[in-house]
Amino acid sequence: MLEINNLHVKLEEEDKVILRGVDLKVEAGSVHAIMGPNGSGKSTLSYVLAGRDGYTVTEGSAKLEGAELLEMEPEERAAAGLFLAFQYPVEIPGVGNMTFLRTAMNAQRKARGQDELSAGDFLKLVREKAKALKIDADMMKRPVNVGFSGGEKKRNEILQMAMLEPRMCILDETDSGLDVDAMKLVSDGVNALRDAGRAFLVITHYQRLLDHIHPDVVHIMANGRIVKTGGPELALEVEKNGYADILSEVV
Amino acid sequence: MAVAQAKQDTLEARIAGLSFPNEGWQAPARFDALERLGAMGMPGRRDEYWRYTHPSSLTSPEPLPAPVFVDTAETMVFDAIDRLKLVFVDGVFDAEASDDLALSGVEIDLLSQAQSDIHWARDIYGVLEARGQTPVQRPLAALGTAFSTEGVLIRATAKAAKPIALVYVHKSDTSDVILHNCIRVEAGAEVTVLESGPAAARFTKVMEVDVAEGGRFHHIRAQGPDQDRRAATHIFARLAEEALFKSFTLTANGVMTRNEAVLELVGDDCVAHVAGAAVGDGMFHHDDTVFITHEGQRCESRQVFKKVLKNGATGVFQGKILVKPGAQKTDGYQISQSLLLDEDSQFLAKPELEIYADDVKCSHGSTSGAIDDTALFYLRSRGVPLKQAQSLMVLAFLAEAISEIEDEGIAEDIRQRLEDWLASHEH
Ligand SMILES: Nc1ncnc2c1ncn2[C@@H]1O[C@H](COP(=O)(O)OP(=O)(O)OP(=O)(O)O)[C@@H](O)[C@H]1O
Numbered sequence: 001m002l003e004i005n006n007l008h009v010k011l012e013e014e015d016k017v018i019l020r021g022v023d024l025k026v027e028a029g030s031v032h033a034i035m036g037p038n039g040s041g042k043s044t045l046s047y048v049l050a051g052r053d054g055y056t057v058t059e060g061s062a063k064l065e066g067a068e069l070l071e072m073e074p075e076e077r078a079a080a081g082l083f084l085a086f087q088y089p090v091e092i093p094g095v096g097n098m099t100f101l102r103t104a105m106n107a108q109r110k111a112r113g114q115d116e117l118s119a120g121d122f123l124k125l126v127r128e129k130a131k132a133l134k135i136d137a138d139m140m141k142r143p144v145n146v147g148f149s150g151g152e153k154k155r156n157e158i159l160q161m162a163m164l165e166p167r168m169c170i171l172d173e174t175d176s177g178l179d180v181d182a183m184k185l186v187s188d189g190v191n192a193l194r195d196a197g198r199a200f201l202v203i204t205h206y207q208r209l210l211d212h213i214h215p216d217v218v219h220i221m222a223n224g225r226i227v228k229t230g231g232p233e234l235a236l237e238v239e240k241n242g243y244a245d246i247l248s249e250v251v
Numbered sequence: 252m253a254v255a256q257a258k259q260d261t262l263e264a265r266i267a268g269l270s271f272p273n274e275g276w277q278a279p280a281r282f283d284a285l286e287r288l289g290a291m292g293m294p295g296r297r298d299e300y301w302r303y304t305h306p307s308s309l310t311s312p313e314p315l316p317a318p319v320f321v322d323t324a325e326t327m328v329f330d331a332i333d334r335l336k337l338v339f340v341d342g343v344f345d346a347e348a349s350d351d352l353a354l355s356g357v358e359i360d361l362l363s364q365a366q367s368d369i370h371w372a373r374d375i376y377g378v379l380e381a382r383g384q385t386p387v388q389r390p391l392a393a394l395g396t397a398f399s400t401e402g403v404l405i406r407a408t409a410k411a412a413k414p415i416a417l418v419y420v421h422k423s424d425t426s427d428v429i430l431h432n433c434i435r436v437e438a439g440a441e442v443t444v445l446e447s448g449p450a451a452a453r454f455t456k457v458m459e460v461d462v463a464e465g466g467r468f469h470h471i472r473a474q475g476p477d478q479d480r481r482a483a484t485h486i487f488a489r490l491a492e493e494a495l496f497k498s499f500t501l502t503a504n505g506v507m508t509r510n511e512a513v514l515e516l517v518g519d520d521c522v523a524h525v526a527g528a529a530v531g532d533g534m535f536h537h538d539d540t541v542f543i544t545h546e547g548q549r550c551e552s553r554q555v556f557k558k559v560l561k562n563g564a565t566g567v568f569q570g571k572i573l574v575k576p577g578a579q580k581t582d583g584y585q586i587s588q589s590l591l592l593d594e595d596s597q598f599l600a601k602p603e604l605e606i607y608a609d610d611v612k613c614s615h616g617s618t619s620g621a622i623d624d625t626a627l628f629y630l631r632s633r634g635v636p637l638k639q640a641q642s643l644m645v646l647a648f649l650a651e652a653i654s655e656i657e658d659e660g661i662a663e664d665i666r667q668r669l670e671d672w673l674a675s676h677e678h
């Protein structure tokens with residue numbers, strides 16, 4: 001599904017290197033988790049995959065189902081099936097949540113040569129998905145993320161994912177800021193989407209989330225690289241001992 | 252002295268080719284206006300409120316030609332609204348294209364046909380304009396009183412059955428049109444006036460609005476979409492106790508637009524809102540100049556002006572709130588903002604507060620900025636193409652001004668109009 005090879009990234013404005021040769025392969029139907037110390041480059045990797053400005057790729061490639069992501073505009077990546085749940089979801093005053101979702105859905109459908117969803121079908125779908133995530137109708141009427149609590153913002157990200165049905169879902173610390181019940185809701189939302197044609201890359205600091213969303217593979221990122229890859233037990237090890245042992249091992 | 256002389260010379264040249272209508276009840280008001288005009292001359296570049304806007308194309312003897320803009324694809328603004336329609340072609344009333352001047356709740360006359368010696372409009376015509384000449388001179392408004400060739404006189408005596416729509420059609424490349432409308436909203440009455448269309452190559456217009464106790468007046472205007480038209484418009488309004496006045500203007504395109512609004516909140520507990528949304532691409536100069544005087548107590552005024560500028564367009568805002576002694580509990584709000592889509596465009600703002608009462612709440616703010624890149628990326632990451640994402644952000648930026656329109660159907664019509672404009676300018 002997603003294949004990243006030797007990805008090197010630096011900041012556009014300054015000569016600061018952030019990713020130093022990331023290699024990662026996520027197969028369709030699987031869930032991969034990335035853990036790693038603060039500042040190791042996890043969010044940067046997700047932004048670069050989604051196409052955010054401000055970074056320069058100096059080497060390497062990132063392919064989604066064989067197509068080179070790094071050559072596409074952000075909206076093309078989305079239409080190709082990539083989705084990033086932001087670590088810090090963005091507030092957009094003046095743009096209604098519903099308008100936003102509907103515009104996004106129809107834009108993606110159009111890019112894929114599908115018909116627009118009728119207003120009625122769209123409404124029905126949103127109501128159903130929002131209800132599952134306990135997002136009330138009132139929140140849907142408000143501008144995108146404006147005045148949402150931290151946890152509401154994260155749930156809103158998952159709602160967007162559930163509506164857009166992307167094939168490659170990247171979740172950047174979606175668990176942070178969620179209370180215990182919300183964590184369950186969000187995990188259920190993610191698990192409901194798991195299927196053979198879809199893959200997940202879950203960035204997290206905590207085992208808690210992985211108790212709900214069981215990963216097939218766990219990666220440790222440090223200093224701009226994937227330094228260790230293992231099974232679910234790797235996350236438990238981090239939870240227990242922190243990163244010191246793993247990092248000393250690889251250096 | 253030399254400056255004053257130049258302004259006089261400009262005035263003489265400006266009115267040399269105009270005929271002075273001096274019949275009926277309007278004659279004294281026209282003579283008075285001519286006298287005011289003679290004392291002021293035409294606006295000059297050094298005048299305090301003409302620093303940001305060059306008046307010469309508005310004061311020249313002849314208008315610069317403005318080719319008629321052919322725009323077949325778009326549906327016309329307000330077409331979907333149930334309204335009484337009055338059409339003016341280059342300033343001349345077109346009876347064929349217009350509805351009958353009959354509507355329940357209002358009396359409607361044409362200025363050119365209301366020539367008897369007595370008319371209710373005599374108490375308003377040129378009267379509010381004259382009041383609005385201090386402390387800031389507005390010679391183009393006096394010109395509009397002295398030399399107007401046509402206009403509409405609307406008197407609402409109850410709640411008007413539907414909006415009255417003034418449609419200004421532009422057919423001649425060189426038309427130079429001066430119109431003057433008067434509106435009287437009687438106590439407890441309510442009327443909505445819609446205005447649309449480019450009107451002429453050059454359009455000089457005055458609208459005087461007198462709202463009596465508890466009367467409600469709504470004004471929604473769409474200027475454009477001609478590229479080369481020029482316009483200098485004035486609204487003078489006087490509000491009695493508990494009166495309401497709401498004016499919104501959408502401006503799309505236009506090489507030169509100067510919109511002045513002079514509002515007097517005379518009675519206690521009245522509400523006056525004036526708002527504008529302007530979108531300009533390229534050769535676009537748009538100036539909102541507003542003066543709000545609070546005299547009554549517990550009155551509320553709001554000014555909300557938003558401009559989206561690109562490819563070298565210029566936006567100007569000069570807005571003043573004057574709170575007179577005794578106007579306690581005044582609530583004045585003013586915001587002017589521009590969204591600059593590139594570095595060639597500019598926004599010039601001059602917000603002013605002058606307050607002579609101690610128990611008032613007044614705020615003003617002015618900002619200029621670019622589209623929020625993070626928000627743009629967020630939209631694109633969800634699959635919204637760049638141009639469409641920009642349009643969404645532009646509409647979001649303008650939303651506060653559009654929300655000043657009370658009637659949801661009309662607001663939606665304006666939104667649709669804007670979306671069309673944005674779609675046709677997505678390049
Ligand atoms: N735009 C930027 N300007 C300056 N430094 C940046 C920028 N973006 C990222 N960095 C730096 O790059 C490094 C990696 O940041 P990144 O956000 O990718 O870390 P992370 O692994 O997601 O951390 P966390 O676990 O705290 O979310 C950090 O040192 C960060 O300060």
Ligand SMILES: [Mg+2]
Nearest residue numbers: 042043044087
């Ligand atoms: Mg991060």
